Amino acid sequence: MSSTDVLGRTEGGDLRLAGLTKRFGAFTAVDSLDLTIPQGSFFALLGASGCGKTTTLRMVSGLEDPTAGQIFLGDQDVTDAKPYRRPVNTVFQNYALFPHLDIFENVAFGLRRRGFKSVKPQVETMLELVELGHLAKRKPTQLSGGQQQRIALARALINQPQVLLLDEPLGALDLKLRRQMQIELKRIQTEVGLTFVHVTHDQEEAMTMADTIAVMNQGRIEQLGSPAELYENPATTFVANFLGQSNLIPGTVETATDDVVTVSAYGRRLTLDAGRCRSVSGKVILGVRPEKVQLAAAEADVPSGRNVLSGTVSDTSFIGVSTQYLVKLPSGEELSVFEQNTGREIQRPGAEVFVYWDPSQGFGLDGDQDIEAGAALDEEGAA
Amino acid sequence: MSTSLLDKADPPAQQAPPEERRQRRNLTPWVLLLPGLLWLVLFFLVPILTSVSASVQTGNFDDGFKLTWHWANFVDAVKPYWRQYLHSGIFSVATTVLCLALGYPVAYFIAFKGGKWKSLLMALVIVPSFTSFLIRTIAWKTILADNGSVVRVLNDLHILTVTSKLGITVGTHVLASPGAVVCGMVYNFLPFMILPLYTSLEKIDPRLLEAGNDLYCSTFQTWRRITLPLSMPGVIGGTLLTFIPAVGDYVNAQLLGNASTGVVGQSIENLFLRKTDGYPVGSAMSVIMMVGTLVLVMMYIRKAGTEDLI
Ligand SMILES: Nc1ncnc2c1ncn2[C@@H]1O[C@H](COP(=O)(O)OP(=O)(O)OP(=O)(O)O)[C@@H](O)[C@H]1O
Ligand SMILES: [Mg+2]
Numbered sequence: 001m002s003s004t005d006v007l008g009r010t011e012g013g014d015l016r017l018a019g020l021t022k023r024f025g026a027f028t029a030v031d032s033l034d035l036t037i038p039q040g041s042f043f044a045l046l047g048a049s050g051c052g053k054t055t056t057l058r059m060v061s062g063l064e065d066p067t068a069g070q071i072f073l074g075d076q077d078v079t080d081a082k083p084y085r086r087p088v089n090t091v092f093q094n095y096a097l098f099p100h101l102d103i104f105e106n107v108a109f110g111l112r113r114r115g116f117k118s119v120k121p122q123v124e125t126m127l128e129l130v131e132l133g134h135l136a137k138r139k140p141t142q143l144s145g146g147q148q149q150r151i152a153l154a155r156a157l158i159n160q161p162q163v164l165l166l167d168e169p170l171g172a173l174d175l176k177l178r179r180q181m182q183i184e185l186k187r188i189q190t191e192v193g194l195t196f197v198h199v200t201h202d203q204e205e206a207m208t209m210a211d212t213i214a215v216m217n218q219g220r221i222e223q224l225g226s227p228a229e230l231y232e233n234p235a236t237t238f239v240a241n242f243l244g245q246s247n248l249i250p251g252t253v254e255t256a257t258d259d260v261v262t263v264s265a266y267g268r269r270l271t272l273d274a275g276r277c278r279s280v281s282g283k284v285i286l287g288v289r290p291e292k293v294q295l296a297a298a299e300a301d302v303p304s305g306r307n308v309l310s311g312t313v314s315d316t317s318f319i320g321v322s323t324q325y326l327v328k329l330p331s332g333e334e335l336s337v338f339e340q341n342t343g344r345e346i347q348r349p350g351a352e353v354f355v356y357w358d359p360s361q362g363f364g365l366d367g368d369q370d371i372e373a374g375a376a377l378d379e380e381g382a383a
Numbered sequence: 384m385s386t387s388l389l390d391k392a393d394p395p396a397q398q399a400p401p402e403e404r405r406q407r408r409n410l411t412p413w414v415l416l417l418p419g420l421l422w423l424v425l426f427f428l429v430p431i432l433t434s435v436s437a438s439v440q441t442g443n444f445d446d447g448f449k450l451t452w453h454w455a456n457f458v459d460a461v462k463p464y465w466r467q468y469l470h471s472g473i474f475s476v477a478t479t480v481l482c483l484a485l486g487y488p489v490a491y492f493i494a495f496k497g498g499k500w501k502s503l504l505m506a507l508v509i510v511p512s513f514t515s516f517l518i519r520t521i522a523w524k525t526i527l528a529d530n531g532s533v534v535r536v537l538n539d540l541h542i543l544t545v546t547s548k549l550g551i552t553v554g555t556h557v558l559a560s561p562g563a564v565v566c567g568m569v570y571n572f573l574p575f576m577i578l579p580l581y582t583s584l585e586k587i588d589p590r591l592l593e594a595g596n597d598l599y600c601s602t603f604q605t606w607r608r609i610t611l612p613l614s615m616p617g618v619i620g621g622t623l624l625t626f627i628p629a630v631g632d633y634v635n636a637q638l639l640g641n642a643s644t645g646v647v648g649q650s651i652e653n654l655f656l657r658k659t660d661g662y663p664v665g666s667a668m669s670v671i672m673m674v675g676t677l678v679l680v681m682m683y684i685r686k687a688g689t690e691d692l693i
Contacts, residue, residue: 063593083596084604094592100612113599115607155598 014038015060015163015195019070022055029055031219032069037163037197037212039074042189044206045199047216048242048374053199054093056216059164060197061090073162084113087162091169093199095152097140103127103151104136110159126154129188145172145357150181157188163195170205182209195314203243207231215239217374231289233276233363240287240365242374247293247335249286249309250371256280261364272306272362283367291338292361295325295347296354306356313337313351327355432672443659453663460667464650471646473670474561474636475629478568482576482625483618485569490580490617491610495589496616508577516571520638523567527557527639540561560640567635576621583617584610619687623680630676645673 013215020033030052037043045053058064060071062083070079078086089110097106105112107126116122125360127133129176130150140148156164169185170178171204184208197338200206206213207227214224215238223235234240237248251265263270263286268287277284288307296302299310314334315326323346325337335355438456442448461468512521526533534557537543546552551562564674587610595605633648640646651668654661 003561061597063596082601083593084599084601090594090597092590092594094590096588096590098591098594098609100609109595109608110598113604159598 006092013072013076013162015074015197017056017060017068018072020056020059020071021067022052022059022064023067028219029065030059030066033221035214035218035221035224037195039162039195041211042186042196042198042209044213045197045216046186046201046203046206046213048201048241051216053201053216054218055168057090057167057197057199058373060163061088061165062086063090081244088163088165089156089159089161089163090147091167093167093171095140095148097151097155098167099140101139102136103132103140103143104140106140106151107154107158109155109350114159121273122158126158129157129184130154133355146174146177149173153181153185153244160192160194166198168195168200169198170200170202178205179264186210213243215242217242217344234287234365235278236373237285237287237365237369237371238374240363240373240374245290245336246287247290248333248365248371249288249333250367251284251286253279253281253284260359265365266309266329268307268309270309270360271309272364276360276362277364279364279366285365285367285369285371286362287365288357288362290324290336291322291340293335293337293355293357295337295339296356297345297347297351302354302356305359307359307362308354308356309335310352310354313347313349313353316347316349318346325353327353398618422605434666434669437447437663438670439667440663442663444662445659456667457665457671459664460671464647464668467645467647467650470561470636470644471648473644474564474568474644475626477565478572479576479626480579481565481569482573483622484582486573486576486621487618490577490584494581494584494587505578505581508574508581517572517634520567520634523563523570523639524558525603527563527566529556529558533557538646552640558639559644561572561640561644563639564636564644567639568629568632569637571632572625573681575624575628579624580614580617583614583620587613615687619684624630627676627680631672 015037017033017035020030020035021028022030033056045056045170047053051074053244059066062078062081062085068081071157072078073087098109101109104123104127105334107123111119111122123136124133127136130146132150133290140151143151149169153166153169156166166185170181173181183206185196185198198206198209210227212224213227213230215222215230217238223230223239225233230239230243234243234246237246240246240248249265249270251263251270253266254262254269256262256274256277260271261274261280261284263272263284265286272281272286273363273364284349295313300306302308309329311327311329317324320341322341323339325339325347327335327337329335337355432496436450437448437452438460439452439454440448441451441453441456489508493501493508497504525531528534534543534555537546537557538555543552543555543557546562547554551560551565553560557563557566591609591613592605595609596602600608631648633646633652636644636646636649647668650663654668
């Protein structure tokens, strides 16, 4: 589908980044990014602070010149196009509302610059959408942080750009408003069918909203896929730790067939699906999500065909809907276990237990990486 | 424990009663204001009242001046001097406009492109003011002298032919012409324009300009829609700081002008220093200039202020 809009541009097409690189002096902020974002998709760029998310968006919007690489919108190369000529708008991380204009004029700004004569209906609709119609006459400084953020969103959205870049647009909102705006954003995106590139370091936000997530780390894309794909089949320890929590167990491949890989770890033999194992020889890291792991008081209680490790409960937190355990293995490492509240007996700290999981729930990663990568960052981001 | 606390506390008898203490505290701001107030009364209020009163007196230096409420002084202060008022007005407006036109790009450049050189560049703008106003103005006599290179180049390019036709210069000279007076004034007042402009331009968050760029503004449009409105406080401050002293300036007219470029300041000086009975009319002229400038400035601020200054 292709149509011509007021600026005479042809709409339609994917956003494609090819070898996009940005260096500040010797420091590489964005490292040879190759990425295709399909038209009309909700794409989340997820990563810890300083990994180059904003820099990537700035290059797409034209505010930063790439050191190398190209940007395509559809089949058009926009790498060297001026920012004001790109059918791309940004919701800035710092809002950047114009302090000398009232809210109405801030929202109307883009339309006016493009020569629209009557802007009132659109602006009013937009202000209603972000539920701030009553503040139209105020100046930006008279708004709370969250309100400013919503105005920044309205100011960009009203232009119906081909691609809307959102740089942590919900960062300043409280949890309730944040959830509400997430649903609202998703609804708007589905309704108008624009391509949204949403930058965030909140993994939950990325998972609930996006069709596709790219996990970024130090200027590179670590992994790209649907939220479920990334969660179930992380490709690196960074993704496994950054996106939710993972128990990562270092081991060595003993045997590998087309279906099953057997790994020895902590003196036990553990198995996993060959299809979910990214390394089938030598050192390997076996991962399993805490909610996939269960506890048993005796090895006899463990159903057959499971991976089993023994340990001692070192911490128990009862949350209500679930109980979170930390189980210390004889080697000193701790595994975390989330057990649904199904009425089972709660294990107290000090209890000798067996942890077990279905082999099909585990995933295997290349053993030559930092097992802690991304773990601390996630806590930082969540805090 | 409780005894030690009591020991440390002042004996109640030594504390001033609460009302007295409150009163003393209320007086503090006044005490702090006193030197400033005294200064204003002595050097601002008294001279103003003196000249206002002098403007309706009659007499001369030999017999003394008497307050006779002689309002006709104001007629004498306007009628023979309308040319001087006109010159003062034209010169100061021209100076202000030229200072703005020259100063804005300079301030803009330093604020947005100056980078680490910002402070140095601003110092360069101000440093010439460390020399005496008079010396700098006299230096312009040399710069614009008939045998100087400036005049030669201007003549070679036949620019002076045009400007002389427009009445800005006289014949093949620059000195002793309205153009020279305005040159001197622009030079002398330019820093007063650049400083407030720079201050307000420097405060503008460059991210706002990026937002403008993102929202379909070309570089010029960004300047027109965002930079200019946000720098209006600087424009207003700068034009006032230039216009107000320029209206009263007469050194430039004296040193760089000719007999037909007289400004009000020169006439007042003449009346004060070179005529025995000129005091009342000279005072009346001062009062007219003060009130006139005040009214103009108020109107200007009123007009400019409607655009909500930040
Ligand atoms: N103009 C610049 N000059 C030098 N280094 C820069 C510049 N802009 C960004 N950087 C560096 O590039 C890296 C990526 O910055 P960027 O702003 O893209 O991070 P981010 O992923 O958006 O982080 P955050 O989540 O904190 O917003 C950072 O290490 C930052 O210090
Ligand atoms: Mg950022």
